[in-house]
Amino acid sequence: MSTSTTPLNGWRVGVTADRRATQQVEVLRRRGAEVVTGCTMRTLDLSHDPRLLEASQALIDHPPNTTIIQTGMGLTMWLEAMDAVGVGSELRSSLAGAEILTRGPKATSAARKAGFEVEWSAPDEQLAQVVKYLASTGGRGRVALQIDGTDEETLVKPLAPLCKEVVIVPVYRWAWPLEVGPAEILIDAICSGSVDAVTFTTRQAAVHLVEIADYRGRRDELLAALDGVRVVPVSVGPVCSSAMTNLGMAGIVEPKRARMVAMVDALCAEANRRSTRR
Secondary structure, three states: OOOOOOOOOOOEEEEOOOOOHHHHHHHHHHOOOEEEEOOOOEEEEOOOOHHHHHHHHHHHHOOOOEEEEOOHHHHHHHHHHHHHOOOHHHHHHHHHOOEEEEOOHHHHHHHHHOOOOEEEEOOOOOHHHHHHHHHHOOOEEEEEEEOOOOOHHHHHOOOHHHEEEEEEEOOEEEEOOOOOHHHHHHHHHHHHOOOOEEEEOOHHHHHHHHHHHHHOOOHHHHHHHOOOOOOEEEEOOHHHHHHHHHHOOOOOEOOOOOOHHHHHHHHHHHHHHHHHHO
């Protein structure tokens, strides 16, 4: 097989993903890479959590003026959970009368599939852009916020001054993996420079990698290695890149389109660039 079809031949790539990790590994291997998997997170399904039903019932009883959908997966899980307890139809009717804002194309697609009309979508898939849009258009009254697994307080804080009320809709939450051994092995490989690149498909995967390294006393070593020279940090898109930069990673490779295959293609382009330079 030619190097044009296997541009990652000779590269050892770490993968931190939970969801779709198998597909990513397959794509990387087809491009010639040796892969080290070190999942840094798991998704906790809150579909049966009483808080989700309470929030949904509150929105049925007092419909929101605006609903912010952060993720397509979250919206789908939310509606399916409410269908299962018999209030899905009422919830859809309540949300249908609200202004729908989304944090990117996947959330927009899920909203439209559910029958909602999307008023506006963040161009770079960042909640900060939604906040800016709300500020520039005069704020809002009662707002439903489907959270995306990250810290609730962090998500609500910038919205609170712009909204009379924020109703949190908790559909899922991210946590460390049950077994952190593979992540620790990946951290050791990064610190020793025995991997060439590490991919991140969510910002929380990057946060957890650094947290696990910190727990082992290797945070500074890890971030020093992820400098784009010794080890290349590879991001799926701007939301993830922003978190990676804030954590202290440098030389981040990011695709123009926030998709997993595009991320791998961006890494391949970087590998080709370095090969040509050498």
